[in-house]
Amino acid sequence: MSISPKLALLEEYALVARALSAPARLMLLEQLAQGERGVEALAEKTGLTIANCSQHLQQLRRAALVTSRRDGKAVIYRLTDANTLTLMDLLRIVAERNLAQVERILRGLSGGEDAPEPVSREDLAARIAEGSVTVLDVRPADEYTAGHIPGALNMTLTDIERIVPMLDPAAEIVAYCRGPYCVYAHQAVTALRKRGFTARRLDGGLPEWREDGRPVLTEA
Amino acid sequence: MSISPKLALLEEYALVARALSAPARLMLLEQLAQGERGVEALAEKTGLTIANCSQHLQQLRRAALVTSRRDGKAVIYRLTDANTLTLMDLLRIVAERNLAQVERILRGLSGGEDAPEPVSREDLAARIAEGSVTVLDVRPADEYTAGHIPGALNMTLTDIERIVPMLDPAAEIVAYCRGPYCVYAHQAVTALRKRGFTARRLDGGLPEWREDGRPVLTEA
DNA sequence: AGATCATTCAAGCGATAACTTGAATAATAG
DNA sequence: CTATTATTCAAGTTATCGCTTGAATGATCT
Numbered sequence: 001m002s003i004s005p006k007l008a009l010l011e012e013y014a015l016v017a018r019a020l021s022a023p024a025r026l027m028l029l030e031q032l033a034q035g036e037r038g039v040e041a042l043a044e045k046t047g048l049t050i051a052n053c054s055q056h057l058q059q060l061r062r063a064a065l066v067t068s069r070r071d072g073k074a075v076i077y078r079l080t081d082a083n084t085l086t087l088m089d090l091l092r093i094v095a096e097r098n099l100a101q102v103e104r105i106l107r108g109l110s111g112g113e114d115a116p117e118p119v120s121r122e123d124l125a126a127r128i129a130e131g132s133v134t135v136l137d138v139r140p141a142d143e144y145t146a147g148h149i150p151g152a153l154n155m156t157l158t159d160i161e162r163i164v165p166m167l168d169p170a171a172e173i174v175a176y177c178r179g180p181y182c183v184y185a186h187q188a189v190t191a192l193r194k195r196g197f198t199a200r201r202l203d204g205g206l207p208e209w210r211e212d213g214r215p216v217l218t219e220a
Numbered sequence: 221m222s223i224s225p226k227l228a229l230l231e232e233y234a235l236v237a238r239a240l241s242a243p244a245r246l247m248l249l250e251q252l253a254q255g256e257r258g259v260e261a262l263a264e265k266t267g268l269t270i271a272n273c274s275q276h277l278q279q280l281r282r283a284a285l286v287t288s289r290r291d292g293k294a295v296i297y298r299l300t301d302a303n304t305l306t307l308m309d310l311l312r313i314v315a316e317r318n319l320a321q322v323e324r325i326l327r328g329l330s331g332g333e334d335a336p337e338p339v340s341r342e343d344l345a346a347r348i349a350e351g352s353v354t355v356l357d358v359r360p361a362d363e364y365t366a367g368h369i370p371g372a373l374n375m376t377l378t379d380i381e382r383i384v385p386m387l388d389p390a391a392e393i394v395a396y397c398r399g400p401y402c403v404y405a406h407q408a409v410t411a412l413r414k415r416g417f418t419a420r421r422l423d424g425g426l427p428e429w430r431e432d433g434r435p436v437l438t439e440a
Numbered sequence: 441a442g443a444t445c446a447t448t449c450a451a452g453c454g455a456t457a458a459c460t461t462g463a464a465t466a467a468t469a470g
Numbered sequence: 471c472t473a474t475t476a477t478t479c480a481a482g483t484t485a486t487c488g489c490t491t492g493a494a495t496g497a498t499c500t
């Protein structure tokens with residue numbers, strides 16, 4: 001800084017961007033968007049080793065994207081504030097809007113067929129109120145238990161085959177998962193549409209839903 | 221992608237973040253926020269070698285943050301769209317809001333004294349209309365020539381000493397430069413306040429002013 | 441205090457990125 | 471067509487990052 005204040009400033013901005021530049025850390029942030037977590041839980045969810053996970057988390061903390069507190073022996077991490085979420089969203093928007101590569105990957109996910117437009121959270125809330133929609137929560141059971149959209153059915157991708165017969169073929173289905181970074185809902189919609197259902201994806205995931213101030217049900 | 225669609229997606233998002241993770245590229249983006257430029261001009265402004273500059277620009281192009289076109293022998297680069305600017309702004313917001321380090325650097329720039337709040341662009345426009353403010357453009361002359369706020373005086377930091385006597389000591393001064401990443405206006409305000417002037421900084425720079433749809437004057 | 445558990449630190453390895461130098465490509469002028 | 475100018479490509483060097491392994495810290499429980 002004594003050398004060049006300008007460069008020092010840019011170095012700080014770059015530090016934040018660099019923290020977002022590794023897929024492993026984006027996975028961690030996506031998990032943390034669901035709620036605060038300990039190191040071990042994060043390591044298990046992301047498939048990283050404990051030590052590696054810890055190092056990534058410290059890097060995120062250095063960039064002030066996450067903060068941590070102690071709870072007994074455990075250290076609990078959480079997103080610093082909504083800015084972190086906004087930054088992740090914007091990163092995704094720029095990538096998806098601009099990169100043809102991403103387009104192709106998403107096409108691959110939806111089996112080459114054109115995926116329908118996602119349902120806005122406002123529309124979904126209205127249709128839940130009038131009972132004209134079946135809502136699927138396509139996340140692991142523990143995340144569902146920790147909080148989900150009221151009335152949503154929890155099913156993992158592997159459970160789809162078994163649960164499909166329980167669904168009313170005439171009903172419209174809306175699937176959601178962790179959020180824009182998460183591909184579970186994409187895959188669920190693809191699978192359901194192949195079986196003739198009218199399925200669409202929710203715009204955003206549970207973090208965005210919660211961010212809107214909409215109701216979230218936690219299992220007792 | 222055939223291995224893991226999810227990881228491939230995250231890799232794309234990470235690519236965008238990685239493009240923003242080098243100070244050199246942030247400098248280039250800041251320059252491009254002023255308007256489109258050729259490789260040589262960018263290299264000169266940022267102090268990079270031509271080859272190095274070209275490589276950074278290609279990296280930004282791969283992340284779709286900038287696009288390019290040919291103009292004769294020259295290749296002209298520009299920001300892809302407003303999303304790039306938004307992403308830079310958000311990066312800055314997160315860094316400045318969260319990093320104590322950045323706080324200290326900015327304090328250092330303002331000589332330890334508390335800097336006044338920046339003037340909003342709306343306020344500045346109103347006060348220009350009523351003629352109750354002196355506007356300083358603290359950028360290099362060529363950038364001033366390419367476009368500036370109507371009525372603004374152009375002065376570089378090194379010129380401040382000479383030009384100060386020409387200014388009405390009673391007038392309120394508002395300084396602006398390239399934008400939030402740029403520290404020229406910060407330094408100008410500090411220098412002026414040391415000399416007893418009532419000086420404040422514009423919130424944002426010329427790119428943001430232009431983005432608002434406000435008038436920009438180009439020298440004939 | 442000693443044992444135990446969760447997390448962090450430290451050292452080492454392979455891969456990747458930034459920068460330099462020198463050559464290759466593309467468009468234009470003579 | 472050749473020369474010129476602007477940009478890009480390619481190879482090489484140094485520094486940094488991500489990951490692994492093994493040891494060190496810090497808080498709790500007996």
